[in-house]
Amino acid sequence: MTTNERQVTFQEISKEGYKYIAGGVVSLNRKVDPHIIFREGKGSKIYDVNGKEYIDYHAAFAPHFLGHNCEAVNNAVIEVINSQFSLIGSGTNELEISLAKQLCNLIPSLDLIQITNTGSEATAHAIRLSRAYTGKDHIILMLGGYNGSHNDVARIVLPSLKQIGQRKVRGEYLFLSSSAGIPEEVKQKIHCVNFNDLASVEYVLQKYPVACVLTEPVLQNIGVVLPKSGYLQGLVDLCESYGAVCIFDEVKTGFRSALSGYQSIANVTPHLSVFGKAIANGYPLGVIGGKREIMGLFDEEEPNKRVLIAGTYNAHPINTAAAIATLKILQNSEVYDYISRISNLWYSGLEALFVEKGIAAVVSRNASASCTYFSKEAPNDVHDILDNHDFDFDLKYRKALIEKGIYQIPIACKQNSVSYAHSEDDIYKTLDLTRQYLRSL
Numbered sequence: 001m002t003t004n005e006r007q008v009t010f011q012e013i014s015k016e017g018y019k020y021i022a023g024g025v026v027s028l029n030r031k032v033d034p035h036i037i038f039r040e041g042k043g044s045k046i047y048d049v050n051g052k053e054y055i056d057y058h059a060a061f062a063p064h065f066l067g068h069n070c071e072a073v074n075n076a077v078i079e080v081i082n083s084q085f086s087l088i089g090s091g092t093n094e095l096e097i098s099l100a101k102q103l104c105n106l107i108p109s110l111d112l113i114q115i116t117n118t119g120s121e122a123t124a125h126a127i128r129l130s131r132a133y134t135g136k137d138h139i140i141l142m143l144g145g146y147n148g149s150h151n152d153v154a155r156i157v158l159p160s161l162k163q164i165g166q167r168k169v170r171g172e173y174l175f176l177s178s179s180a181g182i183p184e185e186v187k188q189k190i191h192c193v194n195f196n197d198l199a200s201v202e203y204v205l206q207k208y209p210v211a212c213v214l215t216e217p218v219l220q221n222i223g224v225v226l227p228k229s230g231y232l233q234g235l236v237d238l239c240e241s242y243g244a245v246c247i248f249d250e251v252k253t254g255f256r257s258a259l260s261g262y263q264s265i266a267n268v269t270p271h272l273s274v275f276g277k278a279i280a281n282g283y284p285l286g287v288i289g290g291k292r293e294i295m296g297l298f299d300e301e302e303p304n305k306r307v308l309i310a311g312t313y314n315a316h317p318i319n320t321a322a323a324i325a326t327l328k329i330l331q332n333s334e335v336y337d338y339i340s341r342i343s344n345l346w347y348s349g350l351e352a353l354f355v356e357k358g359i360a361a362v363v364s365r366n367a368s369a370s371c372t373y374f375s376k377e378a379p380n381d382v383h384d385i386l387d388n389h390d391f392d393f394d395l396k397y398r399k400a401l402i403e404k405g406i407y408q409i410p411i412a413c414k415q416n417s418v419s420y421a422h423s424e425d426d427i428y429k430t431l432d433l434t435r436q437y438l439r440s441l
């Protein structure tokens, strides 16, 4: 089938989508060009409706850490359905207790947890908890971070230099909302600073009554931007000095970086943490957890101090069973060793190809998560990316590889994700096709 014939099928299906779905696609960040209509996923591969195979490095924005349709996880889901386990919505159940117990045992910063359906719900609860705990309203977020879709965090993830202006030595940047409909009063309470910039965090903490600093420990929505040594501990220390809550948003880093989160790699203990994505390998589940004295506000005796958490589908047995099955596999230490080896094989192969071709490129990485920046050095923040990254080539490169059957989402600076299902053959094939493309330039 030619590219044109394939495009015709995609266009026909997507035209139908436009008739019934606002924007033609759900979750509008999935609206990309080329607009491929996918149907199946198995292991490291995804297949479009015409049957074309792609080695998948997008992993649906990262949850599929064990690969698509992991049999053991699916079996756990099927088992829970067949066992008549149901969402009763009254009292507790054994699955949620089992998951909670495992998480508290695996991640030392979690005294108590709560379970949601998405990462966005979990970050919203984390912010609400920190406001209730501190009695303050303002929050600090990172430029280049993504923490969900609700009002308090819906900002443009990668703004242009024109929008934010040059780097500030000590200061904040405008909250550039990524959505209409956010009240002005909300925007005024949100302060964005550059990642890896403790002086600016302190500047905001001194100026406003800040409830929390909410950050991904590694910025993984603008590729992979790693924290400098001492930065994450510096955030916790500053929060403690100024009476704010330090929240690590591990929705992307959790379970992918290490079983106990990126916090275990950095050896830093946040006050609250949020998890999602890889925890249930593609089934919808979010977790918020942390210090007993803060989490306890969900069950505070005094009604006007109590923080609401409620959700009809929270800890749905299907998702909870999927998370328990995923954790069971992840506790086999061989998983992380294997993924690390296979990821490094890809990264070193890529680096060699770019050197061979004389293209300035750096493969920034955090375990299975990576991003190739077309610049001389890995970035420390948004300004480094805006100043140095070749956005046009990034997009061209992604699209050319998609055509060859390697799927990295066609949006510049988006994370790639290797899974436990990727084989050496997948990596060698990916490198061969990349070599072919680079040599054609």
Ligand SMILES: Cc1ncc(COP(=O)(O)O)c(C=O)c1O
Residues within 6 Å of the ligand: 061, 117, 118, 119, 120, 121, 123, 146, 147, 148, 149, 216, 221, 249, 250, 251, 252, 276, 277, 286
């Ligand atoms: C770091 C981070 N936090 C929170 C979220 C929101 O999670 P969800 O899409 O499950 O609401 C995301 C989603 O991409 C994320 O990457």
